[in-house]
Amino acid sequence: xxxxxxxxxxxxxxxxxxxxxxxxxxxxxxxxxxxxxxxxxxxxxxxxxxxxxxxxxxxxxxxxxxxxxxxxxxxxxxxxxxxxxxxxxxxxxxxxxxxxxxxxxxxxxxxxxxxxxxxxxxxxxxxxxxxxxxxxxxxxxxxxxxxxxxxxxxxxxxxxxxxxxxxxxxxxxxxxxxxxxxxxxxxxxxxxxxxxxxxxxxxxxxxxxxxxxxxxxxxxxxxxxxxxxxxxxxxxxxxxxxxxxxxxxxxxxxxx
Amino acid sequence: xxxxxxxxxxxxxxxxxxxxxxxxxxxxxxxxxxxxxxxxxxxxxxxxxxxxxxxxxxxxxxxxxxxxxxxxxxxxxxxxxxxxxxxxxxxxxxxxxxxxxxxxxxxxxxxxxxxxxxxxxxxxxxxxxxxxxxxxxxxxxxxxxxxxxxxxxxxxxxxxxxxxxxxxxxxxxxxxxxxxxxxxxxxxxxxxxxxxxxxxxxxxxxxxxxxxxxxxxxxxxxxxxxxxxxxxxxxxxxxxxxxxxxxxxxxxxxxxxxxxxxxxxxxxxxxxxxxxxxxxxxxxxx
Numbered sequence: 455x456x457x458x459x460x461x462x463x464x465x466x467x468x469x470x471x472x473x474x475x476x477x478x479x480x481x482x483x484x485x486x487x488x489x490x491x492x493x494x495x496x497x498x499x500x501x502x503x504x505x506x507x508x509x510x511x512x513x514x515x516x517x518x519x520x521x522x523x524x525x526x527x528x529x530x531x532x533x534x535x536x537x538x539x540x541x542x543x544x545x546x547x548x549x550x551x552x553x554x555x556x557x558x559x560x561x562x563x564x565x566x567x568x569x570x571x572x573x574x575x576x577x578x579x580x581x582x583x584x585x586x587x588x589x590x591x592x593x594x595x596x597x598x599x600x601x602x603x604x605x606x607x608x609x610x611x612x613x614x615x616x617x618x619x620x621x622x623x624x625x626x627x628x629x630x631x632x633x634x635x636x637x638x639x640x641x642x643x644x645x646x647x648x649x650x651x652x653x654x655x656x657x658x659x660x661x662x663x664x665x666x667x668x669x670x671x672x673x674x675x676x677x678x679x680x681x682x683x684x685x686x687x688x689x690x691x692x693x694x695x696x697x698x699x700x701x702x703x704x705x706x707x708x709x710x
Numbered sequence: 711x712x713x714x715x716x717x718x719x720x721x722x723x724x725x726x727x728x729x730x731x732x733x734x735x736x737x738x739x740x741x742x743x744x745x746x747x748x749x750x751x752x753x754x755x756x757x758x759x760x761x762x763x764x765x766x767x768x769x770x771x772x773x774x775x776x777x778x779x780x781x782x783x784x785x786x787x788x789x790x791x792x793x794x795x796x797x798x799x800x801x802x803x804x805x806x807x808x809x810x811x812x813x814x815x816x817x818x819x820x821x822x823x824x825x826x827x828x829x830x831x832x833x834x835x836x837x838x839x840x841x842x843x844x845x846x847x848x849x850x851x852x853x854x855x856x857x858x859x860x861x862x863x864x865x866x867x868x869x870x871x872x873x874x875x876x877x878x879x880x881x882x883x884x885x886x887x888x889x890x891x892x893x894x895x896x897x898x899x900x901x902x903x904x905x906x907x908x909x910x911x912x913x914x915x916x917x918x919x920x921x922x923x924x925x926x927x928x929x930x931x932x933x934x935x936x937x938x939x940x941x942x943x944x945x946x947x948x949x950x951x952x953x954x955x956x957x958x959x960x961x962x963x964x965x966x967x968x969x970x971x972x973x974x975x976x977x978x979x980x981x982x983x984x985x986x987x988x989x990x991x992x993x994x995x996x
Contacts, residue, residue, distance in 0.1 A: 472745075473744075474742060474743070474744035474745040474746075474747060475741075476741070476742075477741040477742070477743070477791070477792075477874070477875070478743070478744050478791045478792070479870070479871045479874065480844070480866075480867070480870055480871075481867075483866075485848070485851050485852060485855055485862065485863045485866050486863050486866070486867065488855075488863075489855075489860065489863050498860065499858040500858075502855050502858050502860055502862060502863065503855065503856055503857070503858045505855055505862075505863060506852040506854075506855025506856040506862055506863075507852075507856055509848060509851070509855070509866075510848075510852055510856075510920075510924050513848060549980075552976065552977075552980075556973060566747075566748075566749075567749055570746055570747065570748035570749075570755075571748045571749060571750045573746070574746065574748045574750065574751065574754070577755050577758070577784065578784055580780075581758065581777065581780035581781045581784050582777065582781065583777065584773040584774070584776040584777030584780060586762045586765065586766060586776065586780060589755070589758055589762065589780055589784075590759055590762060592746075593742070593746045593758075593759040594742075594745070594746075596745070596746035596748065597742065597745035597746045597747075629984065629987045629988045630984055630987070632987040632994050633980070633983045633984030633985070633986065633987035634980070634983070634984070635987075635994040636927065636983040636986060636987055636992050636993075636994050637979060637983035639924075639925060639926040639927055639994075639995055640925065640926075640927055640958060640979055640983060641976055641979060641980070642920075642921075642924045642925050643921065643925045643955065643958050643959050643962045643979075644962055644966075644972055644975055644976055644979070646917055646920060646921040646924075646925065646959060647959060647962040647963040647966050648966060648972060649841065649845065649917050650914065650917055650963060651963065651966055651967065652836075652837070652840070652841055653837055653841040653842075653910045653913045653914050653917070654914060658907075658910050658911055658914050659914075661911050661914040661915040661918065662914045662915070662917060662918035662921075663918060664915055664918060665914070665915035665916060665917065665918025665919035665920075665921075665922065666918040666919065666921055666952065666956065667922070667950075667952075668918075668922075669919045669922035669923050669952075670922050670950075670951040670952040675853065676849035676850065676853050676919045676920055676923055677849065677850050677853065679915060679916060680846050680849060680850070680912070680915075680916050682915075683911065683912045683915035684912055686911065686915070687908040687909070687911040687912045688908065690907075690911060691904050691907060691908040691911075694904075694907070695900075695904060
């Protein structure tokens with residue numbers, strides 16, 4: 455049982471690190487990895503719930519500019535696996551997952567710092583010879599080398615840490631789990647603040663408060679707010695354009 | 711702008727070697743763009759790899775030309791991966807044009823154009839994909855997932871990736887057909903500014919909504935005694951619902967502006983929450 459789970463966790467973490475290979479389609483995010491870990495641990499519903507909660511805790515963790523984000527996938531997989539094994543909830547997964555993500559961030563930064571550059575230089579040498587096949591081959595190796603170098607750490611941590619972590623979780627004083635439960639509601643604020651920092655400027659700042667209080671006073675849910683936001687955005691952009699350029703814009707986006 | 715998805719056969723290219731099939735291959739090769747991402751030249755190897763189907767069609771067995779072209783596209787490149795096919799399409803059109811008349815074509819313009827488009831494209835692409843579309847997908851996905859609904863992760867992936875792959879595919883053809891003239895055309899029309907403005911309105915409104923829905927805290931304690939006691943939380947809700955999370959958001963936003971790192975901030979908040987639970991200042995919701 456433990457061995458099968460370890461192997462499956464290894465495969466899952468390997469795939470999560472291939473996000474770049476699959477078009478950066480966000481397969482390594484917590485909301486995807488949580489449910490799949492749940493599947494391995496035999497409790498999909500908990501996996502979905504934990505994945506959703508962790509996704510919010512990690513919402514700011516995307517690599518934009520120079521910011522090196524924590525490794526969401528390792529924290530989610532181990533956090534979810536340990537939480538399900540101990541019969542605990544999302545707050546335990548966050549408490550377990552965050553430190554794991556931080557440690558793996560460092561390990562990954564080292565592996566990704568060294569290995570792809572190495573193979574990129576080999577591709578350089580093939581380009582100099584006009585050998586397109588050699589370039590292609592090194593494109594693949596450059597991406598897989600760092601994954602192969604580090605992925606085994608996560609299943610190993612699961613295999614060797616499993617019992618210890620579950621025992622530890624059983625002996626945690628109640629105020630700490632309550633504290634983590636409170637933290638689960640507060641930590642997403644960091645992610646949203648990072649996000650707002652990215653798109654906020656004086657021209658659009660009021661819309662943040664519009665979204666916030668629409669929910670507080672009317673409780674209509676995020677999807678409903680998103681629909682209204684799209685309508686408002688279209689109206690405002692049309693009002694603010696002096697020239698009738700909108701025709702062209704519509705043309706461009708009907709095409710695909 | 712009537713026939714953008716059709717290949718422009720007359721004006722730009724006399725000796726056409728690029729066809730739909732090859733452009734589709736360029737699109738497919740663009741998918742692992744960030745697979746070989748490296749700190750030195752970032753997307754360069756991915757870019758070169760994606761150009762290969764087109765370069766093979768254009769230069770064929772001409773080793774000398776192939777060598778120069780491969781080296782040309784091993785230069786530094788970095789932008790939002792989802793829109794990479796726009797510069798790729800432009801590069802393909804320019805390489806094809808160059809092959810018609812290598813003597814008189816300014817080869818350095820291939821690099822100049824792709825570098826010029828890199829910055830503006832990253833600005834628009836990052837804010838649209840990371841700031842708007844991902845937030846929409848996360849908003850819809852997590853609101854279902856936290857209730858244990860499997861549709862959550864599925865919708866999250868689809869909402870993000872259906873527009874992503876659609877746009878990535880379409881931009882290959884748009885880039886190719888517009889060739890090097892693309893940049894000037896777009897800047898003159900002002901379309902991009904409007905799109906960015908509209909996208910940031912949607913992104914920020916949804917970010918506000920999600921902050922409202924997902925960030926929560928509740929204070930313990932009462933004022934007065936016995937049956938007359940009023941909960942402090944009830945008083946705060948009377949002032950404005952959600953005022954505590956909003957203040958918290960403001961503080962965190964301010965600290966990030968002051969160059970605090972997100973991770974230490976996260977651990978600090980966790981410690982404060984544990985302390986708050988110990989001294990019973992805050993209570994867990996539900």
